[in-house]
Amino acid sequence: MVAMSKIATGNGHGENSPYFDGWKAYETNPFHPTERPNGVIQMGLAENQLCFDFFQKWLMKHPEASLCSPEGVRKFKETALFQDYHGMPEFRKAVAKFMGKVRGDRVKFDPDRIVMSGGATGAHEMVTFCLADPGEAFLVPTPYYPGFDRDLRWRTRVELVPVDCESSNNFKITRTALEAAYEKAQAANLRVKGLLITNPSNPLGTILDRETLKSIVSFINEKNIHLIGDEIYSATVFMEPEFVSISEIIEEDIECNRDLIHIVYSLSKDMGLPGFRVGIVYSYNDAVVSCARKMSSFGLVSSQTQHLIASMLSDDDFVESFIVESKERLFKRHKYFTWSLSQVGIGSLQSNAGLFIWMDLRKLLKEKTFKAEMDLWQVIIKEVKLNVSPGSSFHCQEPGWFRVCFANMDDNTVEVALMRIRTFMLKNNEAMVPRSKLCRRSSLKLSLSRRKDDFITSPGIMSPHSPLPTSPLVRART
Template sequence: MLSRKANKDSHGQDSSYFEGWQEYEKNPYHPIQNPTGIIQMGLAENQLSFDLLEYWLRRNSNTMALLKKDGVSAFRELALFQDYHGLPALKDALVKFMTRMRGNKTKYTSDKLVLTAGATAANEILMFCLADPGHAFILPTPYYPGFDRDLKWRTGVEIVPMHCSSSNGFRITREALEEAYQLGQELNLNIKGVLVTNPSNPLGTTMTKTELIHLLDFAIDKNIHIVSDEIYSATVFDSSSPTTTPFISIMEVVKERNNNNLNNIRERVHMVYSLSKDLGVPGFRVGMIYSNNEMVVAAATKMSSFALVSSQTQFLLSNLLSDAKFTEKYMEENQRRLKRRKEMLVRGLRNAGIGCLRSNAGLFCWVDMRHLMRSDSFEAEKELWKRILCEVGLNISAGSSCHCSQPGWFRICFANISEDTLQLAMQRMKAFTNSIFSSANHIIYNM
């Protein structure tokens, strides 16, 4: 009686990533009401700077509450129908905000921007624009588990994993790109492009210029598209030390390389952005597509009618983002807080005998627990993940849910919980690893 889509279990929610969320919802931690509950460390949400946003809202409460524009009520204008192109004021504020946050290295213009209800909708719309059912995109692993749902479920587009290794910090290489392309051909898939996240989710690292050049050269050689998901671009909290890489947008490299106009690559590079991570307002559902391809912008704008942002939300954010003095101070303070919180997590894990991949961005760390597993296998990884979820009471994301090719890596989020909760989580983890190390020593001692 139902459609094939409704009957088919292809949503992507059969991974441990979603299973952990379900277990958390049954038994969520609360410091008073449920102190032994599961602590949510699988949610990449930025709750560290709400006080700054609330301060701005209080200071501008009359304008926001009364929906005033230039001292005159804008209620009727906002309450009535708005076309799917979005409010010009928000689009103008967004491109100016992105230009400032990217150090004015690339100037963005509103005519190349399409508003969507979050980055989820933006990525899906791009798949609809760039590929047909059965076509494929290459994604470097590990990648965000939700892409299996966002990119594939309704579009029919396939994902070809490009396996990156811990031996070089999971960096993208030309060899890995070629191997993934060859795999796609062996599977009789038409490769339409490569999708990357920069900064990476789940690695928390920024792509080097060398990686971006490899990506562009590959796209030029294969005559395919590039989609760069840059929703964590303003969470980069360390870009000055010799061991870290500053954030470089794909659009910046395209601008440099486009002098030769090689194979029209400029029109085959598309960017996704949102305010969910950088500004910490995922509930507002504000995302966008940015493209130099006029046909993509036109088609995506039409498709955005199915994923609109409310006019009231657009009005509020256009005012907030237009306050350049506030947004610059907000970003500086938010990055400082993210760095401090990330360092707390790294110290806590180190105290528990656990190391992390060196990172400089995002709301999470990529954590190495290979030494805690009984064997080098994905079965052992899932066993360890279940113990941490059920015995330790921490919901973290197993590397296999991110399609990591090496078992034993996990993503742990740090910006969605309080400092006290993070400290408790690290106490639990230390007690757990102490028990593992003690058991191992006991076995060795008695052999």
């Protein structure tokens, strides 16, 4: 066998995680309403598919934004030729303006600090390369996105030190937890170079309040370590309290070395355009901007994509209406989904952002262990045919939590998924709510009309009196 590099032969990519195993189960047998009605429903993908009609209508009205149309062909040669890896000025200006708009125009962003990358994945690796050397470490509050083990560690050889957060205080990041993680890293002879926070949180769907953010800024300033704020879900906040960016905190009367502050952003979640691979590093540090810009040549956003995005985000009316409508549709789907789960005894962490729910299945574990969590997850994947992600893959310290995504499917698939969950749960007497309550409310179905509480009746959700097969849950608990 030909010798290969340690990166090529190692398992640093992290694909041995249940998070990725769930994707593989879906890919081998994906659900289709007619061709594979018994296939696995993808609920492990944090994708926003609720507003594609908005994009389609805009593109029909603005064919010149596409270089592959008669109206846009005049810009084809100009855009197809070499573009400086600083990025098109109109693209950087439009993205900077959009970032400000998403944050309620309470803060402005400098287009000259916008650095392109191939999605948030590339942006995270880029900023890690800029800030740390192999063997140095970043603190990361748990639970955190499983892809960070790949994005921040695989090729950079940087270490991640968990900041353990607990369900007893809704996984809030505390100064005590930060200090404990910092001391743990020092005891392991790891030099801590930074702290990575995700706000809004993936997988929690919660936001960091202003006081917590101030405490975090104070912590990194005292330790003289960097702060990376992953804010890729900032436009998905669909209920109060409103999103507060780290960029707002440093504008306030607070002691802070701005050279330590960096933001990762993308259009993959807020606009639901992951295929466009638009990632952004925004740093307040001139040296980081300069270095990242050089590194960006390894993962540029295509000029065709830059042209389209610049055209779209420069349309103020479109941006305003999209932000409002996206929040409303996420609100409706989240409200309906969490209510439906509650009707069969499934709780979740109270949240107001993101494309997912942090689902609480602790009472379904036969014992409070991660092995029991994996046993339950295997049943959900193989028997219930839902790809949800176990909390252990997010480094959650408490077994029994699962992330379930709700915005990556149409209404009919939502109904099928909820029917499967109901079938799964109704055989578990410990988790059932009173039958009379289920009977009264079982015919509700999501409506994406403009009224927030406008639900319509549907026969799509299984009645509690419907015949049920023997539940695999019974087997999982014995």
